[in-house]
Amino acid sequence: MELDWLLALPLPENMPRQRVLYHRLREAILSGRLAAGTRLPASRSLATSLKLARNTVLFAYEQLVAEGCLLADRQGTRVALLPVCAMGPSSSGRGTAVPLKLSSRAAAALQPEPAREAAVLPFAPGTPDYGAFPFRTWRACLERAWRDAGWRQLGYAAHGGDPALRAAMAAHLTTIRGLAVDPAQIVITSGTQAALDLCARLLADHGDTVWVENPGYLAARVAFGLAGLRVHDIPVDSEGLAPSEEDWRGHSPRLIMITPSHQYPTGRVMSLSRRLSLIERARQASAWIIEDDYDSEFRRTGPAPPALFGLQPDVPVVYVGTFSKTLYPGLRLGYLVLPHAIAADFARATTQATRPGQGVEQRALADFIERGYYTAHLRRMRARYGARQVALRIALKAAFGRSVELSGGEAGLHLVMWLPEGICDTEVAARAAALGLGVRALGSYTRAPMTCNGLVLGYGNLEEGMIAEAVQRLVVAVESQVIPPHEN
Amino acid sequence: MELDWLLALPLPENMPRQRVLYHRLREAILSGRLAAGTRLPASRSLATSLKLARNTVLFAYEQLVAEGCLLADRQGTRVALLPVCAMGPSSSGRGTAVPLKLSSRAAAALQPEPAREAAVLPFAPGTPDYGAFPFRTWRACLERAWRDAGWRQLGYAAHGGDPALRAAMAAHLTTIRGLAVDPAQIVITSGTQAALDLCARLLADHGDTVWVENPGYLAARVAFGLAGLRVHDIPVDSEGLAPSEEDWRGHSPRLIMITPSHQYPTGRVMSLSRRLSLIERARQASAWIIEDDYDSEFRRTGPAPPALFGLQPDVPVVYVGTFSKTLYPGLRLGYLVLPHAIAADFARATTQATRPGQGVEQRALADFIERGYYTAHLRRMRARYGARQVALRIALKAAFGRSVELSGGEAGLHLVMWLPEGICDTEVAARAAALGLGVRALGSYTRAPMTCNGLVLGYGNLEEGMIAEAVQRLVVAVESQVIPPHEN
Numbered sequence: 001m002e003l004d005w006l007l008a009l010p011l012p013e014n015m016p017r018q019r020v021l022y023h024r025l026r027e028a029i030l031s032g033r034l035a036a037g038t039r040l041p042a043s044r045s046l047a048t049s050l051k052l053a054r055n056t057v058l059f060a061y062e063q064l065v066a067e068g069c070l071l072a073d074r075q076g077t078r079v080a081l082l083p084v085c086a087m088g089p090s091s092s093g094r095g096t097a098v099p100l101k102l103s104s105r106a107a108a109a110l111q112p113e114p115a116r117e118a119a120v121l122p123f124a125p126g127t128p129d130y131g132a133f134p135f136r137t138w139r140a141c142l143e144r145a146w147r148d149a150g151w152r153q154l155g156y157a158a159h160g161g162d163p164a165l166r167a168a169m170a171a172h173l174t175t176i177r178g179l180a181v182d183p184a185q186i187v188i189t190s191g192t193q194a195a196l197d198l199c200a201r202l203l204a205d206h207g208d209t210v211w212v213e214n215p216g217y218l219a220a221r222v223a224f225g226l227a228g229l230r231v232h233d234i235p236v237d238s239e240g241l242a243p244s245e246e247d248w249r250g251h252s253p254r255l256i257m258i259t260p261s262h263q264y265p266t267g268r269v270m271s272l273s274r275r276l277s278l279i280e281r282a283r284q285a286s287a288w289i290i291e292d293d294y295d296s297e298f299r300r301t302g303p304a305p306p307a308l309f310g311l312q313p314d315v316p317v318v319y320v321g322t323f324s325k326t327l328y329p330g331l332r333l334g335y336l337v338l339p340h341a342i343a344a345d346f347a348r349a350t351t352q353a354t355r356p357g358q359g360v361e362q363r364a365l366a367d368f369i370e371r372g373y374y375t376a377h378l379r380r381m382r383a384r385y386g387a388r389q390v391a392l393r394i395a396l397k398a399a400f401g402r403s404v405e406l407s408g409g410e411a412g413l414h415l416v417m418w419l420p421e422g423i424c425d426t427e428v429a430a431r432a433a434a435l436g437l438g439v440r441a442l443g444s445y446t447r448a449p450m451t452c453n454g455l456v457l458g459y460g461n462l463e464e465g466m467i468a469e470a471v472q473r474l475v476v477a478v479e480s481q482v483i484p485p486h487e488n
Numbered sequence: 489m490e491l492d493w494l495l496a497l498p499l500p501e502n503m504p505r506q507r508v509l510y511h512r513l514r515e516a517i518l519s520g521r522l523a524a525g526t527r528l529p530a531s532r533s534l535a536t537s538l539k540l541a542r543n544t545v546l547f548a549y550e551q552l553v554a555e556g557c558l559l560a561d562r563q564g565t566r567v568a569l570l571p572v573c574a575m576g577p578s579s580s581g582r583g584t585a586v587p588l589k590l591s592s593r594a595a596a597a598l599q600p601e602p603a604r605e606a607a608v609l610p611f612a613p614g615t616p617d618y619g620a621f622p623f624r625t626w627r628a629c630l631e632r633a634w635r636d637a638g639w640r641q642l643g644y645a646a647h648g649g650d651p652a653l654r655a656a657m658a659a660h661l662t663t664i665r666g667l668a669v670d671p672a673q674i675v676i677t678s679g680t681q682a683a684l685d686l687c688a689r690l691l692a693d694h695g696d697t698v699w700v701e702n703p704g705y706l707a708a709r710v711a712f713g714l715a716g717l718r719v720h721d722i723p724v725d726s727e728g729l730a731p732s733e734e735d736w737r738g739h740s741p742r743l744i745m746i747t748p749s750h751q752y753p754t755g756r757v758m759s760l761s762r763r764l765s766l767i768e769r770a771r772q773a774s775a776w777i778i779e780d781d782y783d784s785e786f787r788r789t790g791p792a793p794p795a796l797f798g799l800q801p802d803v804p805v806v807y808v809g810t811f812s813k814t815l816y817p818g819l820r821l822g823y824l825v826l827p828h829a830i831a832a833d834f835a836r837a838t839t840q841a842t843r844p845g846q847g848v849e850q851r852a853l854a855d856f857i858e859r860g861y862y863t864a865h866l867r868r869m870r871a872r873y874g875a876r877q878v879a880l881r882i883a884l885k886a887a888f889g890r891s892v893e894l895s896g897g898e899a900g901l902h903l904v905m906w907l908p909e910g911i912c913d914t915e916v917a918a919r920a921a922a923l924g925l926g927v928r929a930l931g932s933y934t935r936a937p938m939t940c941n942g943l944v945l946g947y948g949n950l951e952e953g954m955i956a957e958a959v960q961r962l963v964v965a966v967e968s969q970v971i972p973p974h975e976n
Binding site: 015016019022023026030031062063066067068069080082100101102103104105106109110111113120127130133135139142143146149150151153154155156157174175178180190191192193194197201202203204205206208219222223226227228271272273276301302303305306311312314316328329330331332339341342345346348349352353354355356357358359360461 | 511618641666845
């Protein structure tokens with residue numbers, strides 16, 4: 001029997017030579033090219049004809065016998081009779097093939113993506129200053145954590161996360177954020193997305209309604225959509241989330257997702273009376289408020305506004321924080337702060353839902369906080385981002401006129417520049433992208449009937465010296481809007 | 489006005505002294521203790537009476553004015569009129585408080601937990617040998633990755649994960665597992681739990697049926713339950729998953745979760761004809777097979793059985809792998825291998841669903857694999873775990889008799905010791921736990937009407953020298969079963 005074709009075709013890279021025959025024989029049997037009952041040559045003669053070591057042939061035969069593809073008997077080796085379906089994908093017909101596509105909920109929840117990866121382009125929002133990251137002190141903390149690492153750090157995390165990190169964060173939040181929390185209320189997560197996903201699955205059921213801000217944070221919509229929640233948009237006005245009576249009555253929420261300290265993306269601050277009303281109404285509706293406090297660490301005008309979480313005892317609020325902006329996104333660590341009544345259950349459920357780990361990194365972060373490096377880094381970055389924000393504001397006013405409306409500069413890493421009617425933000429953003437800018441259109445965060453027209457300008461990773469040039473490019477992107485294309 | 493009580497009560501630890509007055513005043517205003525309209529003393533006189541620096545009082549007043557708690561006018565400072573709900577939680581009444589509990593799906597999906605944390609007790613399943621982890625080479629890889637880390641590593645991960653890691657894993661899987669995959673088919677995850685959760689949300693919709701093995705891996709049930717899937721148990725026999733016609737017709741699956749190479753927990757191997765039939769039927773039912781290949785790296789009797797993923801081209805199979813057992817669980821890295829037709833969509837969806845990162849660790853792992861450390865570590869651990877398995881098998885036969893039925897020793901890190909009728913595995917496991925053993929009852933992985941009676945004995949973290957003593961404790965746990973308690 002002629003079996004040269006077994007070795008003829010181009011082979012997958014990296015496959016060890018002695019596995020090729022085994023792999024090809026199996027393929028031939030499963031595809032039906034070698035029919036059931038076919039007798040194979042003796043190993044010695046096949047080895048000679050294919051110029052292989054006899055051991056290679058023996059390995060292939062023995063392995064395929066073990067797997068049930070070949071049968072060995074006194075007469076030699078023959079191809080086993082396998083179920084009809086073994087004869088390749090054609091036997092089942094193309095019409096019955098699985099539609100290789102994503103689930104309906106995934107298709108519905110996923111957001112359109114910018115055509116170009118914008119992570120480090122000028123004005124890309126949500127990006128910290130990578131160059132200013134304190135590599136040396138962080139690596140020293142990591143090295144100390146590795147030196148002391150035992151099974152506790154190498155294994156799955158304890159309920160709620162590393163005890164030292166929970167304690168360090170409780171102290172930090174009390175000192176810096178004025179939240180009187182204890183370590184048992186803290187659950188370490190692998191970032192804000194994981195935190196929102198946990199809230200969606202552990203605090204809400206399929207079909208429950210979640211309120212999101214409009215305009216608002218797109219990734220939250222993804223988490224809630226994938227968890228099977230009904231996403232209901234609530235407009236944001238100058239005082240923050242502004243639900244109507246119709247919203248409360250007709251779309252009673254189970255979860256209310258807000259960014260009260262620095263609304264994303266508009267940068268507005270929720271007023272105190274709005275906060276208190278929201279807590280009261282949420283209580284009445286048996287709803288949870290998810291308070292995403294994603295950038296209060298970089299508030300420059302005095303302390304951050306008081307978190308809803310700490311306004312009253314036992315409020316139905318889950319406070320979400322992250323190290324993505326204060327340290328770096330790839331660290332994948334964040335935290336939730338929960339009311340006492342549910343903290344232990346939530347921590348245990350988190351363990352089962354996500355099987356968290358990252359014990360070495362958690363220990364290193366606890367060390368980094370305890371030694372004061374974290375507070376020092378925050379102080380340094382607050383000043384640096386503050387200076388950038390001022391410089392950007394001046395450059396924008398110089399370029400677009402003193403009447404240009406800017407908001408959101410009190411905290412965080414981005415400004416919003418509102419655009420007058422007649423200049424379309426999504427078109428500006430597209431032109432800006434072509435010019436190498438990471439600016440996002442406010443409209444892309446907004447759902448009808450709400451309309452918002454403006455640009456979200458991140459300055460976290462934009463050095464002061466680059467601002468003038470980046471703003472010049474932005475001017476081109478904006479001005480090319482009012483010039484009809486045929487005049488170019 | 490007497491305001492000494494503002495500083496009287498014990499204060500939260502860690503709160504800076506200058507924030508105490510601010511914090512207490514706010515509390516008093518929000519709780520209604522200081523009524524709307526109340527005039528506060530001038531800052532200078534309050535500072536004198538409380539023995540505080542005047543700046544501390546000014547800070548508190550200014551901050552509370554900014555927040556809307558106080559109003560400043562020509563006559564001085566007074567408490568603002570806040571919404572009725574501001575008067576503390578009592579105003580809303582206890583009856584309307586949010587029930588601070590987990591969602592129904594969480595309550596339904598969560599599994600009972602062992603009373604005692606068993607991670608490093610003798611016989612705890614799923615635990616690698618922490619002491620044998622190659623700390624030195626791994627830390628060297630991490631240090632190299634940190635030295636070269638830029639925004640790509642510090643930021644969110646690229647779609648599908650670090651390109652170098654995807655390439656290294658594609659080559660590794662081709663060499664070691666005989667899977668001809670290319671890097672574009674690989675999606676790096678933060679472990680198996682994340683992988684199962686992604687499959688549940690991205691490939692199935694709420695109410696869809698997922699088949700799980702019975703007995704089977706409990707954490708998979710949690711992931712599927714939290715994603716809103718209907719979990720349907722399929723019995724496992726000596727050839728693997730054994731669905732009936734009634735299962736196919738009455739409980740048509742969208743996902744089929746299996747551990748064909750080393751069934752968890754029984755250790756059985758799915759036969760080739762069962763694999764081929766399952767693929768064929770899954771195609772007809774438009775179902776995805778999730779192939780969790782969690783410990784094939786430690787197969788000792790020749791190469792691992794061929795993965796379903798590679799049996800035929802374009803099979804509706806998602807292959808799940810992890811580094812939790814080959815390296816350490818806390819690393820939180822694993823991978824999916826997907827058919828070409830869906831790989832790019834799945835990678836993009838994963839980015840949006842989880843916003844992954846861990847770029848430095850991913851780069852270090854790619855380096856670790858490329859330099860051959862990974863293969864060398866696997867080889868070393870395969871031999872070590874193999875020796876432990878043999879020693880454990882001998883010790884069990886010596887202790888319980890030669891007829892004791894053991895299964896699952898061909899691969900992985902655990903054996904199953906089947907128990908005769910009359911000895912109840914859950915009772916033995918409870919007694920064993922009291923004796924400091926991490927053994928799990930086979931029954932705890934089993935759902936009625938299926939019954940399995942046996943013990944799952946992990947030996948990954950059990951040094952050979954400790955086996956005899958651990959088995960002696962196990963004998964006590966088993967034998968105390970047949971002696972009625974009153975004879976003790």
